[in-house]
Amino acid sequence: MSETPVDNSKRTWLIASGCAGAVGGVATAVPFVSTFQPSERAKAAGAAVEVDISALNPGEKLTVEWRGKPVWIVRRTPEQVAELPKNDGQLADPKSERNPAELTPEYARNEARSIKPEVLVVVGICSHLGCSPTDKFAPGAQPSLPSDWPGGFLCPCHGSTFDMAGRVYKNKPAPDNLEVPPHMYLSDTRLLIGEDKKA
Secondary structure (H helix, E strand, C coil): CCCCCCCHHHHHHHHHHHHHHHHHHHHHHHHHHHCCCCCHHHHHHHCCEEEECCCCCCCEEEEEEECCEEEEEEECCHHHHHHHHHHHHHECCCCCCCCHHHHCCHHHCCCCCCCCCCEEEEECCCCCCCCCCEEECCCCCCCCCCCCCCCEEECCCCCCEEECCCCEECCCCCCCCCCCCCEEECCCCEEEECCCCCC
């Protein structure tokens, strides 16, 4: 049996074209695969947000954006904090026991739904259809509210009401309390929204 002679020029051409094809394939694949990485804007949208609350006075609210959602930081007055236990009988989930892992971190599963009783941190989106409730902090009779209104939030879309801890009242369209995002204190006046490693 005789061996067929190998044409060295064809062999070199085949190896060179195969290598060029492999390099071209990698050059094409790298940008394609990189499109699956989150953009810098997306990374920033999910990043934790540091907030200075030193200028927030009792009875005031500060709104910051985290992951494209409004996060409310409310410094409650001593009277507002004292009123919270009185609302329990009227609330759908006073102890934040429904969906606790999703809506209320363990350190906020208390009467005030907060780390510090005077500071409330909640996502300002109604759990019904995603509307944003409005502040109704003043107690007493007001349009769309009961005459014994203790203060809290009203969702104007379908009438859901929430107390000053973001807990929804019974027999309202909203199925759950307002979400408490992960957060922690970096100091007495600085909050980090989006992380709670030290909470």
